Amino acid sequence: MADDSMLVNFAIDDSGLAPNLSFKGGRWKDRLTAKKAARRRLDRLGQRTDKHDALDNDLRNDGRKLQAVTDAENENWRPIKRQRRDNRGERESIPFAPNTLQNPTSKSKVATRDKALPQQFVSSLFSSNPEPKTELTNEPEDDGSAKPSNAPLTGELDTFTSLGLSPGLANHLMKKLNLKAPTAIQRAAVPQLLREDTDAFIQAETGSGKTLAYLLPVVERITRLSEGAQASDATNSMIKRNSGLFAIILAPTRELCKQISVVLDEILHCAHWIVSGTVIGGEKKKSEKARLRKGLNILVATPGRLVDHLENTEALDVSNVRWLVLDEGDRLMELGFEEEIQGIVKKLDARQVTKSNEQGFLTPRLPSRRNTILCSATMKMNVQRLGEISLKEAVHIKGEESSTTDPDRAANSESAFSAPAQLRQSYLIVPAKLRLVTLAAALKRAFARRGSVMKAIVFISCADSVDFHFEVFSKAIGDHKAETASTDDEVMENAPNKATKDTIAKAVAFSTEDSPVSLFKLHGSLPQNVRTATLTAFSKSKDPAVLICTDVASRGLDLPNVDLVIEYDPAFSKEDHLHRIGRTARAGNEGRALLFLLPGDEESYVGILKESNRNGGRGLIRSDTNDLLKKAFGSTGLGAGNDWETRATDWQLGVERCAVEDVKFLELARRSYQSHLRAYATHVAAERHIFNIKTLHLGHMAKSFALRDKPGSIKVPGMKPGDSNGIKTGKKMAPKDRSSGANSRSVLQSNQSPNDGQEAARRMREKLKEQSSGAAEFNIG
Numbered sequence: 001m002a003d004d005s006m007l008v009n010f011a012i013d014d015s016g017l018a019p020n021l022s023f024k025g026g027r028w029k030d031r032l033t034a035k036k037a038a039r040r041r042l043d044r045l046g047q048r049t050d051k052h053d054a055l056d057n058d059l060r061n062d063g064r065k066l067q068a069v070t071d072a073e074n075e076n077w078r079p080i081k082r083q084r085r086d087n088r089g090e091r092e093s094i095p096f097a098p099n100t101l102q103n104p105t106s107k108s109k110v111a112t113r114d115k116a117l118p119q120q121f122v123s124s125l126f127s128s129n130p131e132p133k134t135e136l137t138n139e140p141e142d143d144g145s146a147k148p149s150n151a152p153l154t155g156e157l158d159t160f161t162s163l164g165l166s167p168g169l170a171n172h173l174m175k176k177l178n179l180k181a182p183t184a185i186q187r188a189a190v191p192q193l194l195r196e197d198t199d200a201f202i203q204a205e206t207g208s209g210k211t212l213a214y215l216l217p218v219v220e221r222i223t224r225l226s227e228g229a230q231a232s233d234a235t236n237s238m239i240k241r242n243s244g245l246f247a248i249i250l251a252p253t254r255e256l257c258k259q260i261s262v263v264l265d266e267i268l269h270c271a272h273w274i275v276s277g278t279v280i281g282g283e284k285k286k287s288e289k290a291r292l293r294k295g296l297n298i299l300v301a302t303p304g305r306l307v308d309h310l311e312n313t314e315a316l317d318v319s320n321v322r323w324l325v326l327d328e329g330d331r332l333m334e335l336g337f338e339e340e341i342q343g344i345v346k347k348l349d350a351r352q353v354t355k356s357n358e359q360g361f362l363t364p365r366l367p368s369r370r371n372t373i374l375c376s377a378t379m380k381m382n383v384q385r386l387g388e389i390s391l392k393e394a395v396h397i398k399g400e401e402s403s404t405t406d407p408d409r410a411a412n413s414e415s416a417f418s419a420p421a422q423l424r425q426s427y428l429i430v431p432a433k434l435r436l437v438t439l440a441a442a443l444k445r446a447f448a449r450r451g452s453v454m455k456a457i458v459f460i461s462c463a464d465s466v467d468f469h470f471e472v473f474s475k476a477i478g479d480h481k482a483e484t485a486s487t488d489d490e491v492m493e494n495a496p497n498k499a500t501k502d503t504i505a506k507a508v509a510f511s512t513e514d515s516p517v518s519l520f521k522l523h524g525s526l527p528q529n530v531r532t533a534t535l536t537a538f539s540k541s542k543d544p545a546v547l548i549c550t551d552v553a554s555r556g557l558d559l560p561n562v563d564l565v566i567e568y569d570p571a572f573s574k575e576d577h578l579h580r581i582g583r584t585a586r587a588g589n590e591g592r593a594l595l596f597l598l599p600g601d602e603e604s605y606v607g608i609l610k611e612s613n614r615n616g617g618r619g620l621i622r623s624d625t626n627d628l629l630k631k632a633f634g635s636t637g638l639g640a641g642n643d644w645e646t647r648a649t650d651w652q653l654g655v656e657r658c659a660v661e662d663v664k665f666l667e668l669a670r671r672s673y674q675s676h677l678r679a680y681a682t683h684v685a686a687e688r689h690i691f692n693i694k695t696l697h698l699g700h701m702a703k704s705f706a707l708r709d710k711p712g713s714i715k716v717p718g719m720k721p722g723d724s725n726g727i728k729t730g731k732k733m734a735p736k737d738r739s740s741g742a743n744s745r746s747v748l749q750s751n752q753s754p755n756d757g758q759e760a761a762r763r764m765r766e767k768l769k770e771q772s773s774g775a776a777e778f779n780i781g
């Protein structure tokens with residue numbers, strides 16, 4: 001107790017109670033904590049001393065050290081970003097209204113969070129985009145090499161009569177069908193097939209008139225069977241529909257069959273006693289049977305449906321068939337019809353009547369054996385295989401490559417397949433984020449002036465993506481809202497009917513008051529009646545029109561007045577590319593083709609494009625993406641004051657907002673993104689280093705589908721979760737995955753082990769037969 005009181009009465013030096021400032025031993029972080037505690041205790045003493053200064057210096061140094069260590073530990077350290085809010089100042093996840101968007105030149109990427117939605121990113125369109133390596137090119141000077149290569153001939157002697165056609169048929173072609181002269185392939189093929197009974201392989205570029213090249217000799221020779229009868233008026237000897245089936249024409253798709261049938265009927269107007277018909281999948285078999293029972297002289301068919309009738313329709317008598325035409329040979333093979341064609345050839349051989357019998361008068365005038373004619377614009381290995389199955393000692397008939405000025409191509413013309421010389425080809429190198437807005441810009445520009453482009457076709461890799469882009473361009477977004485409201489009531493020339501209510505719409509995104517544009521969509525998952533009605537409406541449209549489609553419209557289709565083909569997704573092989581761009585610049589007409597490529601690996605595709613371009617690719621130009629965007633979104637009155645980047649960003653974010661506000665549209669966008677990636681992974685093996693799924697920037701790609709989700713979190717009902725993850729991490733898709741859905745191309749084209757491949761291909765053939773559409777495309781889900 002006494003000790004206690006003594007202590008109380010001693011004067012005590014403050015410094016004696018001051019905290020110890022020498023910190024040694026232990027971890028430096030613990031020392032730092034101790035220093036901070038000491039600093040707090042000094043503060044409590046109330047007076048500032050030298051010790052304060054010393055300790056403050058120490059703490060500052062330690063603070064810097066701590067920051068450096070933390071930075072090093074955290075590789076992903078980034079400065080803290082300012083979060084953006086929409087103009088309504090509402091929850092962070094609500095998208096920005098166009099007029100209060102982030103600064104388009106901003107370099108930032110902003111995360112927005114919401115309890116209900118996965119983490120979302122709104123990245124700026126014009127930042128962090130990879131730069132193209134390829135130089136821009138100027139429009140080439142006209143050196144005369146662009147003379148049309150598939151036009152009708154102009155020589156005085158080049159007439160249909162000079163080919164050996166009867167005056168009746170030649171006059172009909174000139175007067176009724178307005179065809180003044182044959183094309184090069186017709187001049188080569190018609191006399192050959194009239195003169196000799198041989199098999200033939202007809203090969204010529206797209207739009208060069210191959211259909212008439214095989215139809216004319218067949219019709220002419222069937223017409224001749226009645227010649228004597230006409231002269232002597234022996235009506236009993238005239239060919240009638242029940243005189244026998246003389247020719248079968250096989251084509252891979254229903255659309256193509258219908259088109260061939262229309263051309264055939266036009267020719268047969270001058271020989272009305274010859275009757276033709278079609279048997280194609282998707283039509284009622286019962287009515288086909290009835291037609292076959294009544295009798296047909298020429299039959300146009302898809303392979304699957306013909307096999308069906310050969311097996312099940314007794315009335316189908318093929319004993320007199322003397323011509324078998326295989327049109328679009330490579331596509332027939334690609335779609336897996338090899339087995340069917342083999343079966344058809346065998347049945348025709350077995351049932352063929354070679355000697356004069358009950359048919360008496362007919363047989364001597366018919367070729368003694370069946371002639372098979374194979375047609376193709378390109379020659380893949382599979383066409384050679386088809387030739388092996390179906391042709392015997394065939395002659396190879398080619399159109400002249402009149403305007404080839406490239407000596408290498410001329411020397412190697414056996415393997416050289418090219419686009420028509422007059423077709424102007426260009427490509428854009430577009431960063432993934434800018435793809436959607438650039439497509440909108442390309443179409444806006446194309447239709448800006450009424451009459452500059454009548455019709456355009458946009459090729460897209462898969463059915464889901466066709467649906468998505470159709471939705472986007474027919475939606476009222478940003479600036480166009482007012483315009484749509486007023487045009488909804490307009491009577492559009494292409495007013496959709498019941499069948500086309502979901503496949504025809506107004507192209508709001510690039511229509512103007514002066515130039516309204518109609519939008520059409522086509523893919524293999526649509527019911528047959530819808531496909532037919534849509535295609536017919538597009539063909540007949542007198543308004544400017546855009547068809548968004550998959551490769552179902554790439555082969556053989558002859559759609560009038562197509563001035564522009566856009567390959568938004570590059571074709572799966574270079575042959576497919578030639579067929580797609582061949583939908584324009586037909587029969588000597590002009591045409592333009594534009595291809596979208598991503599910066600990076602895809603730029604090396606230009607080398608392949610040059611191969612299929614005459615004159616070593618000198619006519620192939622690289623257009624400037626920014627220039628296109630500037631022209632399309634630059635101020636022309638609407639929203640004056642905004643620059644083109646802001647306006648382009650407004651439009652993009654308008655689409656993104658639709659995806660946030662409309663659950664159905666969001667699901668469509670996600671599905672379409674997933675399907676696109678899966679399709680992307682299935683380019684032919686030879687081109688997979690160019691279209692390399694592993695180097696795709698998935699986040700940027702998602703933006704082109706108006707998605708703000710993180711790629712890994714994009715899930716689609718009905719699609720296997722992790723499909724895109726497999727792609728992202730570069731994992732190979734299992735054959736099981738490849739064959740899921742209608743992912744036919746992946747099944748048929750990917751590198752797979754023979755066993756997997758055979759089984760998958762078999763399953764896919766079944767699937768295609770089931771659909772009977774012959775459409776090889778992605779339709780996942």
Ligand SMILES: Nc1ncnc2c1ncn2[C@@H]1O[C@H](COP(=O)(O)OP(=O)(O)OP(=O)(O)O)[C@@H](O)[C@H]1O
Nearest residue numbers: 152181182183206207208209210211377556558587
């Ligand atoms: N002699 C001709 N004169 C003028 N136009 C013609 C002539 N022959 C065909 N055409 C027209 O050329 C267009 C293309 O013909 P067709 O569809 O037969 O081409 P193709 O070579 O089969 O093309 P693809 O390889 O793309 O199928 C058609 O519109 C057709 O009417």
